[in-house]
Amino acid sequence: MNAIAMMLLGLGAMLLGYLFYSKFIAEKIYRLDPNFKTPAHEFEDGVDFVPTNKYVLWGHHFTSVAGAAPIIGPAIAVIWGWVPAFLWVVFGTIFFAGVHDAGAIWASNRNKAKSIGALTGDVVGKRARNLFMIVIFLVLLMVNAVFATAISGLLIKFPSSVVPVWGAIFVALIIGQVIFRKWMSLGMVSILGVIALYALIVAGPSMPLSLPEMTLGISDNAGWILILFGYAAIASMLPVWMLLQPRDYINGLQLFIGLILLYLAVLIAAPDISAPAINHNTPEGTPSMLPLLFVTIACGAISGFHGLVASGTTSKQLDKETDARFVGYFGAIGEGSLSLATIIAATAGFATLADWESVYTSFGQGGVAAFVTGGANILHDGVGLGEEISQTLLTVMAVLFAGTTMDTGLRLQRYIFQEWGSIYNIKWMQKGVAATLLAVASCLILAFGAGGADGSGGLLIWPLFGTTNQLLAGLTLMVITVMLVRLGRPMYFTLLPLIFLLIMTVIALLIQLKGFYLKADWFLFTLDLIVLIAAVWIALEATASLSKLRKAKQQPTD
Template sequence: MSTLLIALGSIVLYLIAYNTYGRWLGGKIFKLDAKAKVPSEEMRDDVDYVPTSKSIVFGHHFTSIAGTGPIVGPALAIMWGWVPALLWVLFGSIFIGAVHDFGTLVVSMRNRGMTVGQVAGRLINRRVRLLFLVLLFFALWLVLAIFGWVIASVFVQFPASILPVFLQIPIAIWIGVKVHRKGGNLLWPSIIALTLMYLTVWLGAGCPGMEWTGGTLGAAIQSLNATLAAWPIWVWVAILLAYCYAASVMPVWILLQPRDYINSLQLISSLALIVGGLLIAAFFGFPATVASEGAAATRMPLEIVAPALNMSPLHAPPIFPFLFVTIACGAVSGFHCLVSSGTSSKQLKSETDAKFVGYGSMLLEGFLAVLVILAVGAGIGFGWPSAFPGASGTALWNQAYADWTMVTGGKAIGAFVVGSSNFVQTLGIDATMATALMGVLVASFAGTTLDSATRLQRYVIQELADLFEPTQEAAAKAAATGQSAGWNPLGLLRGTHGATMFAVITAFGLALFPGPGKPWSWDTIGTGGLVLWPLFGATNQLMAGLALMVVAFWLIRRGIPSWLASLPMIFMLIMPAWALFIDINKWLNGGSYLLVIFGLITITVEIWMVIEAFLLWPKVRGVLEEPLPALAPKTA
């Protein structure tokens, strides 16, 4: 019963937070105005800047920020106990993560949809802008290189997810074209799209329930799944990055927005299934079919089998500060500021929609993280015989979570899929179908993060290339004297296709290396992102602290109380830096000098940016930044 109370209590807490703290932020701090000009209208180009209903932007924003972060992080951090993991998810998401996402979204909207790196240059100085953009490029480079491997790993573990993930593309294009051309109510297109998505899951699972036909179609699909799952990692990385190139250069309304929207429908309906299954399990227990092999045919009670607190799991880093780095997206993540300022701020058609999209999306992601903690802490108590035959309850937990080094990555995802599918099975849904649903959920999330990250990386590359453009003063002087204003060596990267191609090729180049300690072979290449991936956790959380610093500067320049951003900023600068120093020492002792070099560079960039901000802070209270230049008149 405690599992159910935790789930219901979390829902109530998030609803209260949204309607109190979120409302106060929107009304009293950011002063959202429904009549204010928004970037989607001012800068409209129907490619990146597209006025869009808040429900569709919510779907895009939520699925882009979620990815696998709120699944892997909590599923791993629960090793320190479900209590600290739960508390950090709840209060971190309300007071830090949602403030971070909401704040960067609003600040970007008030600056014509500029990314957080560009806004940092306006609010602080050009050096901070350059440093921020370099940090963003590095983080997104890692995301693009690694997420192909993540999705391929999900395909290998859950082959039934392959077909549905790719069949979502034509469904998304259909709903995108329909809504963009005809507009109107989203209800029926949403119902049709969701129905088609669940049909693709059923198809990918081998058509369970159709065995009476002879099972020919199901057997053929399962054979196809096995063949596709056996493809080398590098092939999947190449396919996925090619898709990302197309998704990044297309107008957002064709693929990016609608795919994220229908994925959000899938997620919300899947969360409803998990909560419904949890409700049934709390009162009636798990059905016998979910029990471990060899168990008696009786219903098994729902109970939390994970420890409430475990300060020293085997081979795990210290809970402080690593709890706040490991959980990441479930409580706060620097990647979110890229989505808020990179894509969502260019699509909202009203300022007042920002609370729903920015603050609301983070709270829903926090609730997802809560369900992950419950699915792993209670749901895997039964039904993982393939990996741990004969074990159930606490014994199964002790085997699955015996060693930190054995749970990272794919095993953490597997724990969530197994635990959540056990909840879904209590509703009478076939075990194969339930597992396929959860596998598709994870793979779809990773896919939406990958294509959104590609578009975001394109923006960052274009902004970096713009730094090499001659200034307006230099251009005017050159024009007056008849001389050349200079040549931009990165001029090709200022265009959409050039920047996107550079993003995809550099990510694929990193991915083509074998993973750490692996020999060069066709089977090992494609995992090169793993070489630098240990840096991402702390770097990602440092970005959150730096983004909060930008929000704090925007507030203080307007004489608005900045503590709501500056206090979380201090916390999110200290904790990741502390964790990174510990990691650097470990890598130095272990001979991982490449990680040491990149880690020291990251720390240096952070310290430099903080010093620049610290020196400027007392001078800018109540002093507005330079106004934005007037927009050129639109041509017919």
């Protein structure tokens, strides 16, 4: 099969999903109201609560939720064949991710921009909230620690990407001032910002940078991780308009243009897919496709992390409630299109089946490297970009996605500590600086405590990311479903995805639990067990809440 057919089918289906299905969900299920006063206006403070143009906010939401996961997951999952990965990404984006993301924004917006964890306490109950926040904290810990490791590895492997990656921060700081102070129209700012970012990408190969050998007596990997967390800590405390919004917006444009360039190259080069549609010859040790496919591809089909961003930062910047459809659902479409591009790069970017099989020698192989290698080959054949420029472009795309997610993730982790401070009346923990230091410290303890001097300890709990993340998505849908029942609205459009996700995730957790037990990996076994118990407990709490609501509605009134 030719990659053009996969691209047109995938993008066409997602476009139809946005035009029709998202409109139905927004108008008939969530009933978004343009006249509802959003928390961004009600609590406007110029720091976290800032009414924001929907296109700028889309850029923040899209780049924050995308990260490296929609590249890593699909590029690993194609080991089972490209058809299962393609179908889950396309249909998952339309019927799961878009509904989840827009719903999380709506739910938070209707409850004073509370995070989905805090909102659980109001909607389901305090016990469910406490358990939910543990799951949220674990997901954020995984995302921040692992993405720091992933970014540092890419900066070391591709030194030509260092100048574009860090230069993007200075471009964003300038753009933030220009947009906030309205010195220039958004269109002109967008054009100049994109030109500046692509100029940095072109300049990158001629100015490769690496850290000095054994800086302060630590490895390059550890050095970059410390620098990344130092930057993220500062960025997470700055007003959102100063760095978070402009960086995410301009990166979103740059990254979207990168996707368009990659898809254009597919149209011109018309590469055939070298990977099998269904792989009947998977390497030894490859786990069963069911249910692992649905947790291996998390971001790109549906992801619990999206709910954290939607209810943590996005809802605090929503100008009009109706913007939730564009920001949330179309943000999911953007990530789905990235996952689709990844599948194409990781299956059609290799000349022969033998070349593809030489990369996919065991489960877990592929990832960002397959995306960069395959995508660079397609760009070279399609639009004539040189190999180094192509690799730099795709590496910068991956790093900027991961970096913006890490910025947002650390800010969200700070919110979690502040919410804990409010719940348990610990006043010092409610302070922004203290909560940020706790967030950074927890990540560094995992990175260096579990990973040693290299700082790669985040990878230790990465095997649990997919299941924990999908569990979080199911639990977010559960909160939204309970809200819909309370309001007397149709619930099946969130309930059916919720049931599917919980079944697949619990089965996957049980499979992993057995694997950790057989390997005598008691650390991951314990974490897996905690997540599994939390999932079952929260599900029971939500079921009880739904049962009470239904009984209350059935009782006759005087």
